[in-house]
Amino acid sequence: MQAQEDLSVLSPDERQEIEAELGHYPNKRAVCIDAMKVVQRHRGWVSDESLRDIADLLEMSADELDSVATFYNLIFRKPVGRHVIMVCDSVSCWVMGYDRLRERLMKRLGVKVGETTADSRFTLLPIVCLGACDHAPVMIVDDDLHHNVDAENLDEVLEKYK
Amino acid sequence: MKIFVDNRPFDVHAGQSLLQACLTLGFDLPYFCWHPAMGSVGACRQCAVKQYKDEADKRGRIVMSCMTPVTEDLRISVKDAEVSAFRAGVIEGLMISHPHDCPVCDEGGECHLQDMTVMTGHNYRRYRFNKRTFRNQYLGPFVNHEMNRCIQCYRCVRYYREYTGGRDLDVFALRNLAYFGRYEDGVLENEFAGNLVEICPTGVFTDKTLKHHYTRKWDLQMAPSVCVHCALGCNTTAGERYGSLRRIVNRYNGEVNGYFLCDRGRFGYEFVNHKDRIRQPLARKNGRLRPVTRSEALSQLRSILSGAKLAGIASPRASLEANFVLRALVGPERFYAGVSEAQYRLTAAIIELLKTGPAHTPSLREIERSDAVLILGEDVTNVAPRMALALRQSVRQAAFRLAEKLHIPVWLDHPVREAAQDLRSPLFVAATHGTKLDDVAKEAFHAAPLEIARLGFAVAHAIDASAPEPANLSEEMRALASRIAEALKGASKPLVVSGTSLNSQEVVDAAANVAWALCRIGKPASLSFTLPECNSMGLALMGAKPFVEGMEAVRNGEADSLVVLENDLYRRTSRENVDALLATAQHVIVLDLLANPTTAKAEVVLPAGSFAEAEGTLVSSEGRAQRLFRVYAPGGDVQESWRWLRDMMAEAGRQEATAWETFDDVLGSTAQAIPAIHGAVGAAPPATFRLAGAKIPREPHRYSGRTAMLANISVSEPKPPEDADSPLSYTMEGYPEQPPPALTPYFWAPGWNSIQSVNAFQEEIAGPLRGGDPGVRLIEPRPGNGYRSCVSEAFVARGEAWLLAPLYHIFGSEELSPWAPAVSELAPQTYVALRPDDASRLGAEEGQEVEVQWNGTAHRLPVKFRADLPAGVAGLPVGLPGTECAGLPVWAKISKPL
Amino acid sequence: MATEKVLTSNIRPDLSYVDIAAYESSGGYEGLRKAMTLAPGQVTELVKQSNLRGRGGAGFPTGMKWSFVPMGADAPRPKYLVANADEMEPGTFKDRLLMEGDPHELIEGMATAAYAIQADVAYIFLRGEYLLSAERLRRAIAEAYERHYLGKNILGSGYNLEMHVHLSGGRYMCGEETGLLNALEGKRANPRTKPPFPQVSGLFGKPTIVQNVETLCNVPHIVKNGPGWFKSLGKTQDSGTKIYGVSGKVKRPGLWELPMGTTVREILEAHAGGMRDGLKFRGVLPGGASTDFLVADHLDVPMDFTGVAKAGSRMGTGTMIVLDDHTCPVGMVRNLEHFFAQESCGWCTPCWSGLAWAEKALSAMEDGQGQPGDLAHLEHICRLCAPGNTFCALAPGAVEPLQSALKYFREDFERHIAEKRCPWRSHE
């Protein structure tokens, strides 16, 4: 997940996964969001080089693809750490103590929301309602949803991600 | 149909949006995201009105007028307090991040946002938080970017992407942070990017060339003009201050350019201000050209003219009138068209085809409405740019038809596009290489000129079997021809486009056969030919003799002296020929604007007025005679070519010249003498025309500094120059009423300072100007004719030689615009284009020099790869410094230099 | 309370995967089998008669929506069905339960609905973060293909349907049905002009039905058991059961499938266990972030489309967010407007500029920087963003909690301005 890797062209795996999506839609462009997510799964983010490669593959201009990329919040156009923490900042979690959780996280990681720790271990991002409001506050780390996170169990959760 | 606006009944046309109807009726209804050429998308919410169910409904509901179709008995209010407050609220919202920089903003004084803000009455900023700010981008030499002024109306991306097909400008991010720009800094790739300057309702995209000599709209002295950078005759408004030309903007003409110009037309104007402009007469003394006074020049001319046997070389970039006085000076017998032999023959042939055939020569608006198109041999974007934009719109006809079927109003822009997806009306391009229109083409065919012609003949034959068929057609080509034929036959307004680019009689004949075959089977086919220069058509209609005969006349002594009108002869034939001609002639008198290789060899050079300093009539490739007016009286000795030529006649004692006092005198004589252009007198009202007894001011009524402008020279205010040649005056006083369209020096209406004020000048929004769109068509078809016979020989690639095909560059190939610094920045260096496989066969890398030999001369040119060239064909750019290109295509030998 | 569970009957307490065998053994895919014996129009008719109304928030009658799709041999092809599984409305968490807990129910519902409109391709447009749902749906789709509930010649009927899962790039606008179509086409999720409605010109310009997950899950049950049965499930004129949810400081936040029209009070007290000890109820957003507050006066309102509308709000998604007396209403509204301002697609002015301004004004108020004119100005923004004034329903939804908070909690706003601070901040 280092930025240097991204200078390389799309890997055969990435290409194959993108091409597998092509069959699901009547035109190439429709695959662009899936394609960026494929690359992101492999590299953590979508670099300028990857973006150009995807655009070429899908016969789009870089401008067109970036216009789409920058609209959505789950496409990362900047490098992220090894693990991405996304803390829900929407209303139910806010009522249930989001502010305290965020403060705690920022202190614990020594970064502000939107930043990556110096050791590249975590990137801390806000996310909208994760659809687990009955277990608020919640957050996602990588692909895992964590319920009822509070100051007490936060450290335990983070320990799982090296 | 009838609608009620604030309880008053009005008659409106069905099928339009309520906004369009209200603007046509003259209501001041603000809008941003809507554009008459691009339809409605409902984004800005500025055009709100109240709609009522019926007479009894007093509450009503707010609707966006741009998204509401007019319907019978529709009742609305524009004035209602709630909706007025809503519109003011929308402006307030738009303005929250808008900087208060009108005083330093280039748009100030002609800003649609300013106008609309005043219109809604929003005048106090309540917003007390930080504004969002952006980084600006470098977008190239034409367009300046200042994103903080953006109000997110989305017009720029809609125009750039959807209207022009550009793919390098887009919108990024979202919410109140939407960013309109490029993926990264860089020159905007589209040839119509300059229109962003007028599309943007505020100062995000502004004219970068204007920035270098900035002047507010209200301080410009303006006149109706016509673009001189190609043969399409787009109407422009040119503005001047302090004796220099400051900018060009679009001048709406419903039949011609509509709302848009190409970038060559908009930004090429700076040649007028170039430091190498010839501003004083020059005369050769001791082998060198030196400035002389006007009277010295004239007396020298008097001695030359007495006893000289003159030949006149006429110009396709000079006005009808200038050419006519040259003809009068030298006599019709010695009046030669200064164009290449191939161009001469072809232009004459084209006029013949258009005048004796049944196919009609379409206006650009008609081209836009064609529903099937065949382009034969033309790279339209680079040769007749504005036509390419029209052709790009033509492919939307299929979408409009689908929309009608789905009951979607055609002006509801996004629904039409979403329903149509990639559905396009057929457009076929047959050219010697890939063109920018290929992306909307159903099929693009790249072949040598002869093959393009054979394809055309085959299409004609497939439409009407009585049209001749070329021999030995390949199966492939026959199938392609029949696909094209089917598409054209299935259309209700088919169009064939061709032109003189390939210098090929066969291609032009083939195009005519296709159009004529369509006419034969009952289709109202149009036939449009591109021509190279702004008055190519006009000159050809004047019946000058070919240049070769002129050269011959000098060689054999029938003529001994030359008068060359606005023409660099080195662009017309080989260097050898011109050198010989100029060496043989005893006296060479040249009238021109800018120093060029021909002026360098003259004995006397006279400073000719540019389009901005001269009256004139030009005939476009459509056959439309259009008038352009002086923007300002040129200082010093610069004057219109016709006046110089008249003065020369007077010096030579030719009494009839003294009758030509004013422009109208010459125009009258021109039209009378040459029946083919008789109609040209109707292109604009005569100089005697008055609006309520007054002349029409070239200066807006807010023109400032008049008393002080020249105070550094003299404290007494100079008397403004008189203009005996037109109904326009060089003042700001005049009658506040709309002049006739051909005389409109600029668009302005109360409350509408921006270019959007054109709304107030149209009979119906996006329709013709009130009083009719300017210009007089000189060429109409005549039904009934026989087909042109077709070429038999197929093109055969030669192993050891290449057919050098001409390649045109919108920025570079035309003569005058590269004198504008911004245009020259985008003009390429000369090169030879080779297929990569040919280049590797020669062992040449991209950028390496090769030796190219044709017509007995050798040139060293760097190689540029073009994979889209057909086998056996190489390409040579036209008109770039260092390339001698008259008479292409020719066979050439190419080798790697030792 | 003995309620018939329809949608959630297969869902296991541990939320483990219900595979196709388990699903079939509890009567799964019988609805689809039955549908295949009927003409497509008859299926639509059954759904129409059942009075099923959309569970995505707007409550549009489902059968009626289907009846606008062009049918017959000359209808444009392909036709599409899309399950709207974007679920990004804050406070809403019901569709996730259905997809994780019983994915085959959605697939059967989609196949049945697709058959009714003769769709050729179906997409599940899924929130990007719902990775477990994605995994289970993909697995279930593969199982369904294997058993010929999907694919070519479904159950020997000659009808074909392809089904794909699309994971969203993430934006609230993707839930708006026309924004969703743009997102599926690989574009920015700006909304589209209506008319034309998607039923006529939708995805890739072709006829398309977009339907909420919960709505679709009801369909096979209706076909199987009949419209009369479905109507009898509801307590009021709005038919069926509804998945209600509660979040906030109640004793037992959660989700329950209850008869349509169960009162707010019953849901809050009997199911969610009432307020946590020491806290008082102040108000509730009845159906997600984009609905108007209800207050104590409204506790006996039946939670159905008509009842909540009469009380001045919307049932929306039926998932409630409770405001207690220890939570600052201004802070809560600020949080909501932050969400909406952030999710504004940036297309229409009242939304992108009005919501950004509202968020800034509310933040200022929370920070003790409020000014006397602010409340009038917030009301002005609410009017600017009223339905019809904006391009899509995002902005009107966004100002619902704001306008109702200004009505019901006005003194709290005024205190912020007068005291130049948030009175709740010192509590914590």
Ligand SMILES: Cc1cc2nc3c(=O)[nH]c(=O)nc-3n(C[C@H](O)[C@H](O)[C@H](O)COP(=O)(O)O)c2cc1C
């Ligand atoms: C901003 C916005 C977000 C929406 N999000 C969702 C959503 O996540 N899920 C959903 O089913 N409907 C959502 N809707 C409603 C949809 O537009 C649409 O009405 C619904 O999917 C139709 O399905 P139904 O009739 O089954 O409810 C949203 C609407 C708006 C305006």
Ligand code: SF4
């Ligand atoms: S209301 Fe307007 S800006 Fe807001 S999301 Fe809808 S279209 Fe976009």
Ligand code: FES
């Ligand atoms: S002009 Fe009507 S909404 Fe923009």
